[in-house]
Amino acid sequence: MPCKVRSWPAAKPKFASYIDGVSCNSPKTMRLISFLKRHSVPGAMVTAFALSGLGGAVLNSQAVYPASQSRAENPAAMNDPTRPETQPPLNVDRDPIPSPDPNVIPTTAAQPSVSGAAGAANAASRTGNSPANQANGNQGSGIEKQQNGMYILHANVDEVLLNCAVMDAKGQPVLDLSRDDFRVWEDGVPQTVNAAQHLDVPVSMGILIDDSGSMRDKRGTVNAAAYELLVASNPTDEAFVVNFAERPYLDQGFTTDRVALSRGMSRFDPAGTTALYDAVAASADELAKYGKNRKQVLLIITDGADNASRLSLQDAIRRVQGLAGPVVYSIGLLFDDEPQESEQARNDLERLSEETGGVAYFARSMADVNSIAAEVARDIREQYVIDYHSSKPFTQGGYRSVRVEAISPRHGPLLARTKRGYYPKTEQGTEPAAGQQTKPVQDAQQ
Numbered sequence: 001m002p003c004k005v006r007s008w009p010a011a012k013p014k015f016a017s018y019i020d021g022v023s024c025n026s027p028k029t030m031r032l033i034s035f036l037k038r039h040s041v042p043g044a045m046v047t048a049f050a051l052s053g054l055g056g057a058v059l060n061s062q063a064v065y066p067a068s069q070s071r072a073e074n075p076a077a078m079n080d081p082t083r084p085e086t087q088p089p090l091n092v093d094r095d096p097i098p099s100p101d102p103n104v105i106p107t108t109a110a111q112p113s114v115s116g117a118a119g120a121a122n123a124a125s126r127t128g129n130s131p132a133n134q135a136n137g138n139q140g141s142g143i144e145k146q147q148n149g150m151y152i153l154h155a156n157v158d159e160v161l162l163n164c165a166v167m168d169a170k171g172q173p174v175l176d177l178s179r180d181d182f183r184v185w186e187d188g189v190p191q192t193v194n195a196a197q198h199l200d201v202p203v204s205m206g207i208l209i210d211d212s213g214s215m216r217d218k219r220g221t222v223n224a225a226a227y228e229l230l231v232a233s234n235p236t237d238e239a240f241v242v243n244f245a246e247r248p249y250l251d252q253g254f255t256t257d258r259v260a261l262s263r264g265m266s267r268f269d270p271a272g273t274t275a276l277y278d279a280v281a282a283s284a285d286e287l288a289k290y291g292k293n294r295k296q297v298l299l300i301i302t303d304g305a306d307n308a309s310r311l312s313l314q315d316a317i318r319r320v321q322g323l324a325g326p327v328v329y330s331i332g333l334l335f336d337d338e339p340q341e342s343e344q345a346r347n348d349l350e351r352l353s354e355e356t357g358g359v360a361y362f363a364r365s366m367a368d369v370n371s372i373a374a375e376v377a378r379d380i381r382e383q384y385v386i387d388y389h390s391s392k393p394f395t396q397g398g399y400r401s402v403r404v405e406a407i408s409p410r411h412g413p414l415l416a417r418t419k420r421g422y423y424p425k426t427e428q429g430t431e432p433a434a435g436q437q438t439k440p441v442q443d444a445q446q
Contacts, residue, residue, distance in 0.1 A: 162386040164418040173382045183405040195387040202236040204291030206283040210302035211243040216270040223265045225373040232377035244279035245272040277309035277316040288323035296326035303333035305345035330360040357419035394424035
């Protein structure tokens with residue numbers, strides 16, 4: 001059976017309830033404030049009660065009283081129970097939670113106007129164009145570092161963000177490049193690079209482990225290596241676990257809990273055939289629907305070629321490229337396969353990884369699996385985020401090839417690795433052609 005339908009929580013109300021400019025969502029707090037008003041308690045004390053947290057009130061600290069309700073009013077009129085309360089205008093968003101609506105800039109009543117250099121700096125910080133970013137060659141980059149050390153990546157409509165790994169001639173990562181060291185071509189046309197930074201951003205990851213009969217004696221080592229990969233990853237990474245044989249089973253949904261992910265990997269029963277392409281396509285759907293992070297990865301661990309999928313390899317690649325384009329890393333355990341099966345599996349894994357900007361690794365024995373998993377974790381974290389504005393509007397649609405070069409005289413020849421192309425946002429999420437529908441991931445707990 002397919003996964004349970006996941007319903008989104010009810011949307012937060014755009015406007016809270018207000019009494020004299022104080023935002024109150026608790027009926028108890030509303031009764032308390034009404035009582036204080038009836039007994040002529042000054043407005044400042046009403047605000048103080050709300051600020052103390054009584055009744056769970058939510059207070060916008062910059063809310064003010066309407067001009068028509070000043071302290072100079074007639075006290076008798078203020079105590080008149082028949083006098084209607086003055087409500088704040090509803091065309092002003094006083095909710096401290098920013099509006100989720102696109103292109104809406106929340107405004108707060110009585111917020112002091114900021115002019116001059118201070119106002120420009122604040123505006124630049126909100127848009128990622130702070131002086132610090134500009135000093136690093138990131139004007140208009142949309143890459144913003146918050147006070148807690150986390151990064152936020154902002155992109156305009158026609159902007160493209162690429163994850164790019166750079167290696168020197170010895171295969172070692174190069175981590176000190178700047179924007180001017182990168183060249184980007186889209187469909188053979190040079191593009192203007194807005195920003196390039198080495199960022200360890202959080203990742204949404206899908207871990208796909210072969211559960212066919214031939215994996216019975218390998219799963220213990222594979223599960224241990226996959227767990228070590230999770231431990232070596234960014235602590236804020238989220239992941240899910242899919243065990244697949246003739247069909248994919250979601251044995252652990254998205255979580256940051258490493259123990260829960262380990263339990264998901266331990267729910268295996270090796271038997272049957274290998275439907276690798278179907279598992280990749282279904283897992284790409286899972287990433288697109290429920291992944292919270294922009295950077296997304298699929299890790300495949302298998303010991304053989306596909307022999308049971310309804311989709312073809314090209315269908316699976318198209319699905320990955322059309323659904324936010326996760327990077328695919330592959331670990332092939334092909335050392336005891338028949339030559340023909342081993343060659344097919346190697347070609348499939350290499351193509352899946354190279355088309356999406358990942359790497360295919362092939363173990364010579366089970367002793368290599370731990371070191372390969374550690375290398376995958378390092379590669380995911382030691383990447384640049386390249387931001388460029390596409391010279392072709394996204395409304396034109398169609399597949400676009402991408403090529404990146406890194407040039408730095410102080411490092412010698414460099415190899416830049418990223419995905420080979422993408423479909424613009426207007427085409428991401430489109431369904432496959434008729435007769436190529438992706439089979440959903442099965443819930444193993446059903």
